[in-house]
């Protein structure tokens with residue numbers, strides 16, 4: 262692709278279409294084709310598109326990309342260390358540019374939890390049933406593009422009553438030797454009463470070329486299933502990320518999602534959405550974004566209360582340093598029939614420099630009358646008085662700042678149920694706050 | 701230990717300290733009194749290194765080093781401590797974690813290893829008893845939701861933990877009832893020693909009945925206008941500050 266052609270043109274006419282994809286038995290080819298025409302119809306968003314008002318995506322698509330097809334990106338054990346979480350005892354799945362690396366992975370085996378390549382599982386009945394079916398994805402051009410042309414990803418299935426003895430840590434490595442547009446795709450299905458803890462780390466290992474990652478994760482929680490889902494985005498500067506995570510919750514299921522966006526990707530756009538299709542569900546969405554330099558971090562969340570008696574609770578906190586820019590949009594939809602809904606949302610921000618910026622907006626669409634909903638938004642400046650207090654006790658400026666940022670983030674990190682992960686996050690926060698001060 | 705020479709300082713372009721001279725030697729207890737707004741807190745802030753104050757003239761030598769050149773944390777590490785008139789609430793930072801961090805940073809500055817958890821807890825327990833500081837507050841967020849008295853006790857508890865050479869107490873007595881005042885004063889007295897010094901800022905003679913000062917200074921309009929012994933505090937209690945103010949104005953008009 263040359264940069265004088267638009268990205269839309271390039272995708273529509275300049276790359277091999279869905280027919281060229283070889284998933285097992287071509288089982289999802291019809292779905293891919295459908296998605297491709299959907300993408301063509303939807304077109305790419307501009308800043309005039311409401312959902313993309315504060316994120317000028319065109320700006321990030323101007324460069325010339327190739328659709329990365331590297332079968333084997335090179336990643337060494339040494340490079341994987343940066344993604345490791347010290348003291349974490351877990352299963353491990355390593356993916357390079359969306360492709361599972363069996364030799365670097367330790368997968369659960371012999372039980373009712375299976376982790377496989379999505380391409381290998383294309384014929385699976387669950388995949389057939391759920392692939393690209395999430396209602397919230399239907400209007401999203403990037404999700405459609407992903408469905409049409411994704412490279413590969415994971416299919417995780419937990420059978421009825423299944424659980425693992427330790428968390429599954431998925432490490433997504435992205436690397437590009439020339440500017441690449443990379444599309445991973447995952448599907449997670451938890452059958453009735455299954456429980457799973459999944460930690461995802463998104464890392465980059467090369468800053469030489471731009472890695473533009475357009476990913477999608479679909480999640481299905483059958484009745485009474487419970488998923489703890491931690492997502493840690495911690496990549497290199499020269500990377501751009503759009504990720505759609507869309508979950509469907511059936512009756513009595515519980516979904517706990519944590520999103521940690523840490524430096525340094527220049528663009529992060531997360532679309533997290535949950536469709537509550539069964540009653541008595543619980544949904545907890547926790548987010549922490551820490552942005553430095555000229556990072557742009559945009560979190561769009563959507564909780565869709567379709568039926569009665571569901572609880573959703575959302576807390577997103579942001580710390581913006583340097584020239585960083587943050588966007589938060591929290592949409593809550595309560596259907597006419599969704600009586601006795603509890604839906605709470607809170608977004609708090611800490612601006613640590615004059616030039617940092619945040620745009621935050623709740624979108625409440627409430628059509629039922631017997632509901633409890635609330636939302637709130639705050640922006641605080643850094644407390645100089647608190648900083649002086651700590652320093653006056655002998656704590657250095659850097660340590661004092663990281664103590665204060667960790668304190669601000671505490672509501673989120675405290676909810677993390679894995680101690681090793683808590684420690685890891687605290688240490689990351691410390692590093693980035695110190696780094697920003699030293700800039 | 702501390703020599704303040706002709707110290708002038710301003711905040712937001714307003715001259716607050718107008719030529720302070722003061723010498724504090726090891727083992728001494730100095731009381732600073734004076735009407736509201738005379739610059740007592742400003743003096744302690746300048747000494748502790750609060751950044752919105754600008755020193756326009758003069759110097760401060762602490763243990764042979766130029767204090768005004770140091771960052772606030774280095775002043776603390778060199779052995780200066782200020783108990784705040786208005787302690788800050790910091791949600792999310794536990795009291796205990798905060799103290800451990802502070803103590804270990806000070807130790808690291810002096811090339812000492814970090815304290816083992818066991819030693820730290822032992823020290824904590826000992827100092828806690830010294831000021832009768834409620835153990836339940838230890839794991840709470842720093843000063844968050846503490847009563848006025850609890851905050852002040854926490855300041856003295858921190859003072860005991862960090863064991864500075866020079867401690868400045870800015871109106872630590874205000875907001876304390878008489879029992880708490882006695883306990884805090886007894887704690888301070890136990891911390892007194894031949895190689896430590898104190899600068900106690902207070903409005904009331906009351907505190908000085910328990911903590912007996914070697915010197916009493918009266919700060920007025922950014923200057924020390926009178927220095928005496930503990931009897932001066934009694935005199936001020938009786939007569940108020942007006943007679944002093946008049947004296948100053950008479951001198952000025954001469």
Ligand SMILES: Nc1ncnc2c1ncn2[C@@H]1O[C@H](COP(=O)(O)OP(=O)(O)O)[C@@H](O)[C@H]1O
Nearest residue numbers: 711712714716735736737738739740741742743
């Ligand atoms: N940030 C500030 N900006 C302007 N004036 C200030 C500021 N802080 C203190 N002052 C002024 O400095 C003077 C001395 O205040 P302070 O040191 O608090 O007195 P004291 O502790 O003796 O009551 C007062 O007139 C007060 O209004």
Ligand SMILES: [Mg+2]
Nearest residue numbers: 740741785871
């Ligand atoms: Mg004062």
